[in-house]
Amino acid sequence: MSENKASNRMWGGRFASGPDAVMEAINASIGFDKKLYAQDIRGSLAHAAMLAQTGIISAEDERKIAHGLNTILSEIEAGTFEFSAKLEDIHMNVEARLAELIGPAAGRLHTARSRNDQVALDFRLWVKEELQRVDAALGGLLEAFLVRAEEHAATVMPGFTHLQTAQPVTFGHHLMAYVEMFGRDRSRVRDAIDRLDECPLGAAALAGTGFPVDRHMTAKALGFREPTRNSIDTVSDRDFALEFLSVAAICATHLSRLAEEIVVWSTPQFGFVRLSDAFSTGSSIMPQKKNPDAAELIRAKTGRINGGLVGLLTVMKGLPLAYSKDMQEDKEAIFDAAETLDLMLAAMTGMVGDLEVNSRAMRKAAGSGFSTATDLADWLVREASLPFREAHHVTGRAVALAEERKCGLEKLPLDDLKAIHPAVTDGVYSVLSVMNSVKSRTSYGGTAPAEVRRQIRAWRKRLKADATAMKRR
Numbered sequence: 001m002s003e004n005k006a007s008n009r010m011w012g013g014r015f016a017s018g019p020d021a022v023m024e025a026i027n028a029s030i031g032f033d034k035k036l037y038a039q040d041i042r043g044s045l046a047h048a049a050m051l052a053q054t055g056i057i058s059a060e061d062e063r064k065i066a067h068g069l070n071t072i073l074s075e076i077e078a079g080t081f082e083f084s085a086k087l088e089d090i091h092m093n094v095e096a097r098l099a100e101l102i103g104p105a106a107g108r109l110h111t112a113r114s115r116n117d118q119v120a121l122d123f124r125l126w127v128k129e130e131l132q133r134v135d136a137a138l139g140g141l142l143e144a145f146l147v148r149a150e151e152h153a154a155t156v157m158p159g160f161t162h163l164q165t166a167q168p169v170t171f172g173h174h175l176m177a178y179v180e181m182f183g184r185d186r187s188r189v190r191d192a193i194d195r196l197d198e199c200p201l202g203a204a205a206l207a208g209t210g211f212p213v214d215r216h217m218t219a220k221a222l223g224f225r226e227p228t229r230n231s232i233d234t235v236s237d238r239d240f241a242l243e244f245l246s247v248a249a250i251c252a253t254h255l256s257r258l259a260e261e262i263v264v265w266s267t268p269q270f271g272f273v274r275l276s277d278a279f280s281t282g283s284s285i286m287p288q289k290k291n292p293d294a295a296e297l298i299r300a301k302t303g304r305i306n307g308g309l310v311g312l313l314t315v316m317k318g319l320p321l322a323y324s325k326d327m328q329e330d331k332e333a334i335f336d337a338a339e340t341l342d343l344m345l346a347a348m349t350g351m352v353g354d355l356e357v358n359s360r361a362m363r364k365a366a367g368s369g370f371s372t373a374t375d376l377a378d379w380l381v382r383e384a385s386l387p388f389r390e391a392h393h394v395t396g397r398a399v400a401l402a403e404e405r406k407c408g409l410e411k412l413p414l415d416d417l418k419a420i421h422p423a424v425t426d427g428v429y430s431v432l433s434v435m436n437s438v439k440s441r442t443s444y445g446g447t448a449p450a451e452v453r454r455q456i457r458a459w460r461k462r463l464k465a466d467a468t469a470m471k472r473r
């Protein structure tokens with residue numbers, strides 16, 4: 001490097017050695033893409049085998065290449081491999097070491113390939129494996145919900161709208177709402193896997209290759225359903241990464257909503273649940289406190305994942321076809337989101353599993369706030385043939401009276417109710433209790449314990465079917 005480059009003050013500070021160092025710092029991705037080493041080597045092994053099979057390289061060269069690649073794999077796994085930023089990325093680090101190990105045959109590996117299809121392959125493989133991990137983690141979370149929902153199929157609690165007591169529901173039903181949410185997340189994960197299940201190898205730089213490659217062979221060897229169809233799209237497409245981040249962001253949002261509920265439920269004011277010591281911490285100054293840190297962190301970590309999604313959407317939005325170096329910026333957000341989501345799912349699964357439920361507090365709260373007012377209105381419609389709007393009005397007067405007397409609806413004497421509307425009879429009291437209210441909501445998907453148990457059974461069946469479907473892939 002020339003003296004004047006080294007002393008160029010424009011580059012400043014830590015780049016004392018001049019523009020080459022700045023270029024290296026901005027250009028190199030090895031710091032993070034070394035995470036793709038296993039996928040990179042797997043891809044190269046499949047590519048070399050195909051090159052030999054089609055007669056593009058000799059069997060002898062392929063043998064040497066495969067041996068060298070396997071040596072590199074062990075070196076990386078043993079921690080003895082020396083990564084170099086000068087060699088930019090994982091692809092060139094592996095190839096340079098291969099040349100050291102096997103000599104000129106190494107130079108034949110990159111025949112009919114470009115780093116553009118290579119990186120698209122490595123990253124797809126990585127994202128696919130991560131989606132499979134998320135799928136399994138979601139399976140575990142869903143199982144944990146089903147166990148708790150079964151246990152609490154008949155535990156009443158207030159159902160909320162606007163976080164104001166609305167109607168009594170069962171805790172089992174509330175938990176099953178999350179089963180629906182995480183069940184949708186899981187189906188999004190599988191959709192994403194289906195869509196990305198195409199092998200980029202053979203698209204080369206962007207135009208395909210003149211060598212007689214067999215793209216179906218490499219696709220099959222690497223566990224993809226089929227090769228991609230358009231070489232230009234193949235090297236410029238990062239939809240699979242965007243989809244992973246979208247799926248992760250939606251799932252994190254669900255985790256965050258539950259985390260928020262756990263934070264609220266575990267306050268002394270609600271007292272619906274108690275967190276185990278494993279998922280809470282004490283305060284260093286206030287001895288009485290038990291803080292829901294794990295739930296709070298789940299809620300907070302959602303921000304990183306959402307940020308990653310917006311970040312990559314922004315990287316991609318202005319890129320002309322096909323590959324641009326911008327796309328090297330696709331990885332860190334994904335790696336971080338994946339690690340974050342895995343951790344969030346593990347923590348939530350643990351919390352759901354050992355949440356201590358205070359059924360008494362839930363039952364007490366379920367009866368407050370005139371939560372059975374709708375039941376009274378419904379009774380007037382059913383038993384006294386009032387139009388719903390009139391029944392609503394009559395019920396409103398009953399609630400006002402109960403509020404004035406500072407008692408629950410079920411405590412109002414029959415004569416007072418009759419004074420509000422003459423059609424009221426003794427029978428009305430059967431619907432004013434929280435348990436009867438809940439039991440009456442037998443509509444498909446409703447909160448009646450019998451219906452909740454039916455939903456749980458259906459989900460158990462579905463999870464079994466999902467597990468077999470995943471194995472068959």
Ligand code: ARG
Pocket residue numbers: 029033089115116119323325327328329
């Ligand atoms: N490190 C690069 C990336 O992650 C690999 C592809 C480089 N391709 C190129 N044409 N410079 O995107």
